[in-house]
Amino acid sequence: MTNGRIGVVIPALNEAENIADLVLATLAEDPPGAIATVVVADNGSDDDTGRQAEAAGAVVVVEPRRGYGYACLAGTEAAVQAGVDIVVYLDADHSCRPDELGDVVGPIIDGGADLVLGSRTRGTIARGAMPPHQRFGNWLSARLMRRLYGIAVTDLGPYRAIRSELISSLDMAEMTFGWPTEMTVKTANRGARIVEVPVSWDQRRSGTSKVSGTLRGTVLAARHILGVTIRYARRRNQG
Ligand SMILES: Nc1nc2c(ncn2[C@@H]2O[C@H](COP(=O)(O)OP(=O)(O)O)[C@@H](O)[C@H]2O)c(=O)[nH]1
Ligand SMILES: [Mg+2]
Known part of the structure; x- marks a missing residue:
């Protein structure tokens, strides 16, 4: 058994219409273990994302360098400093369901x-929530x-949970779209245990997509995901 103090990290770029409800819904969850902190990593939003998140009860860290990985790293550092045992990542647009937190941890x-890793393929994808090129x-x-x-x-998928000790030791270097892939392949290269669980995937509730919808x-996402997958496989084989 692992201690279960959970830090939820939500990278967010211009999600003012979504973030407060999401933070409130997350804080209302009672997964195994306990939610110790919800950190919103505000990636230089030019809307009200940071203030909305804070008012809803999140810890907000501001990361002005644009990039999903930069935001995830800043959020992770804040969660680890708060002394959590497990870090969970989920998207800011209500595509991931906070009530599945228990399944993920x-x-x-x-x-x-x-x-x-939360697998949407093995779970339920809402109609229109994932365009064919992304599938x-x-x-x-x-x-x-x-x-x-x-x-x-x-x-x-973006919905994932990792032991704090592990993420802190991975020396993450991909500061944009490659972050989730890097986390997965470096964990595999360590021989650490990776488990998939089915998760749901819903339509973004409000606002516009910055990744798969453009x-x-x-x-950029495709290039980074494939690039990182191939690069770390070479390192693996070189021992
Ligand atoms: N920190 C940060 N988050 C981003 C960036 N682009 C997207 N996001 C967040 O990452 C998540 C997924 O982005 P989204 O626009 O929904 O992409 P989609 O799900 O492919 O349509 C959301 O929580 C966004 O707010 C970025 O450049 N930096
Ligand atoms: Mg989305």
Whole structure:
């Protein structure tokens, strides 16, 4: 069994219409273990995201360097400093469900996993929530990861949980779209335990997509995900 103090990290860029409800819903959850802190990593939003998050009860860290990885790292550092045992990541737009937090942390609390990946492929994807090019990209990337790392992954989703000690030791370097992939492949290279659980995937509630809904976001995400997957597999094979 692992101690279960949980830090939830929510990277957010211009999510003022979504963030307060999401923080409140997350704080209202009572997963196994306990939520010690909800950290919103505000990535230089030019709307009210930070103030909304704080008013709802989140700890807000401001990371002016743009990038999903920069925001995740700043949020992770704040959560680790608060003394949590487990860090959970979820998106700021209500695509991930806070009431599935217990499913995502469960395998770590039970002592059976070091990293838990929420798989939307194995869960439920709401109609229109995932465009075809994203489905294909996730399928291809997961397949490549299974082949190169021998891990049983079916999706590359944002909803994930990791032991604090592990994330602190991974020396994360991908500061944009490659962050989730880097976390997964470095954990695999360590021989640490990765477990997938089914999660739901809903439509963004409000506001606009910055990643899969834009050509630039899609191309950059695909390039980083595939690049990181291949790069760390080479390092693995070089011992
Ligand atoms: N910190 C940070 N977060 C981002 C950035 N781009 C998107 N996000 C957040 O990452 C999550 C996913 O982005 P989203 O726009 O919903 O992409 P989609 O799910 O592919 O449509 C949301 O919580 C966004 O607020 C960014 O450049 N920096
Ligand atoms: Mg989204």
